[in-house]
Amino acid sequence: MEKVNITFGSQSWQQAASIFIRMNVFVLEGKISLQDEFDLKDNDEAVYAVAYQGDLPVSTARLLKIDDEDVQITRVATLKEYRGNHLSSEILKQLEDYSKTRGYKKIIIHSEVVALAFYLKCGYEISSNVYYEDGKSCQSVEKYL
Secondary structure (H helix, E strand, O other), X not given: OOOEEEEEEOOHHHHXXXXXXXXXXXXXXXXXXXXXXXXXXXXXXOEEEEEEEOOXXXXXXXXXXXXXXXXXXXXXXXXXHHOOOOHHHHHHHHXXXXXXXXXXXXXXXXXXXXXXXXXXXXXXXXXXXXXXXXXXXXXXXXXXX
């Protein structure tokens, strides 16, 4: 696989790259409605991590500030043909470092139950019972930095 470059930012082009991936993964592949996938949290306060292979955005996650100590990682997605290359785990690691250097203490993620093993492997711990979000079975996980 060609070298992948991960960038962070809130610029409109960074948000557009993230939306490209999310549209493919969550809306087209996952059958989540546009209204549920794209929310008011897609704004210039969100930080988008995007992995690019050349000029093509292939993996993404969104970081949201909850308060002065906690942040939430949302919308973790990788294009189907790029899965299995550890892109999401690398994005998580870099977002963890990014958050820690900015003084945050904890990261929270709302995980679909089918993705729970991935987050546990990345060092997250289950912090809730099963609940439903956008019609999907989910559990929250967290990690102290």
